[in-house]
Amino acid sequence: MHAISDPEEKKRNLFLAEFMIPIVKGGGTEMGIEVTSLGIQIHGGMGFIEETGAAQHWRDSRITTIYEGTTGIQANDLLFRKLMRDQGATAKVVFGEVYVTAKALGASGKPELQAIGQRLGAALKAWTDATEWLAANAKTSLSGVLTAAVPYLHLAVTVSGGWFMGKAALVAAGYLDKGEGDQTFYRAKIATAHFYADQLLPQAASYAETVKAGDAALAAFTDEMF
Ligand SMILES: Cc1cc2nc3c(=O)[nH]c(=O)nc-3n(C[C@H](O)[C@H](O)[C@H](O)COP(=O)(O)OP(=O)(O)OC[C@H]3O[C@@H](n4cnc5c(N)ncnc54)[C@H](O)[C@@H]3O)c2cc1C
Known part of the structure; x- marks a missing residue:
């Protein structure tokens, strides 16, 4: 420090x-x-x-x-304050970091790390695509962007989870290579990251599709329908 x-x-x-x-x-x-x-x-x-x-x-x-800021409010915070206040500049820093992690996993020469890197790269693409959609629609379709806020939060969470798991897997692989520390613990770190990559990271693509759908379906509902 x-x-x-x-x-x-x-x-x-x-x-x-x-x-x-x-x-x-x-x-x-x-x-x-x-x-x-x-x-x-x-x-x-x-x-x-x-x-x-x-x-x-x-x-x-x-x-x-619910308390300390509901999920809906966290999603609005991410979108309208954190993402848009600097026109996506901080988001681009995060995307760059995720990219570096995905690349390092891909270059590791270890099949299970490469599999994580490939999933992380695809999930990052979904996150950047959805972010571009939000940026393009922020001025013209406020209700579409508002509808997208919670799915966008889930998308950001899903990819960030893969990013942190990927980083942990790289560190664990380093200790395994050196033969240092608790080897079972480090193997478990890699296995957990691989599980997350296979079972959860693919959800990023569907969250991105939901974001990009905006309020097209929701806007058709009228008060009388309830
Ligand atoms: C056990 C408990 C302990 C608590 N302790 C404290 C405490 O110590 N101090 C304190 O100050 N408060 C406390 N609270 C209150 C808590 O902060 C509120 O319950 C919380 O902020 C949500 O507000 P609300 O209950 O009025 O829900 P609402 O604001 O009525 O929200 C209902 C739903 O609508 C959504 N929603 C509302 N507005 C929007 C919007 N603009 N965009 C998108 N979605 C929206 C929300 O996400 C939520 O899903 C406590 C509550 C509980 C249940």
């Missing part, structure tokens, strides 16, 4: 941290609900029965997407 004196670098790092806040809060809390719900599911009827305690974890998680 070192103190940063350059004001431009300070501002860049601050914007980067602020950009990640809705992604970390929104993504972490939404994932908490999914994980605790899955916790009930894998225990079957016993999971649902109150005495086993699994449902309590779900209930404790359920509030986290």
Whole structure:
């Protein structure tokens, strides 16, 4: 760690941290609900029965997407404040970092890391495409962009998760190569990143499609239909 004196670098790092806040809060809390719900599911009827305690974890998680800024508000924050305030400049820094990670995974010479890198590259493409769509529609279709906010947050969360997992996998591979530390732990890091890449990263493409659909379907609903 070192103190940063350059004001431009300070501002860049601050914007980067602020950009990640809705992604970390929104993504972490939404994932908490999914994980605790899955916790009930894998225990079957016993999971649902109150005495086993699994449902309590779900209930404790359920509030986290509501207080300290609902997911909808986190999504608006990401889009209208963090993404648009500097016309996507901070987003481009993040995209560049994700690209560097995907490239390093691809160049690693290890098949499971290369597989993660390939998935991460495709997910990043979905994220940049959706961001370009938002930039192109921000002025002319506010309701389309508003409709896209939560899917866009999910997209950012999905790709960021793959990015962090990819970085962790690269570090783990380094320790495995050197034969240092807890080898099983590092193999588990790579296996987890590979699982995430295969099972979750492909969702980025569908979130991007949802973003780009805007409010075309939603706009057809009228009050009488409810
Ligand atoms: C157990 C508990 C503890 C709490 N503790 C505190 C506390 O210590 N201090 C404190 O200040 N508050 C506290 N709160 C309040 C909490 O911050 C609010 O519940 C939260 O901000 C959501 O506001 P709301 O409940 O009025 O929901 P609403 O604002 O009515 O939101 C309802 C839904 O509409 C969506 N929505 C609303 N506006 C928009 C918009 N503009 N764009 C998109 N979607 C939107 C939301 O995302 C949400 O899904 C607590 C709440 C609970 C349940």
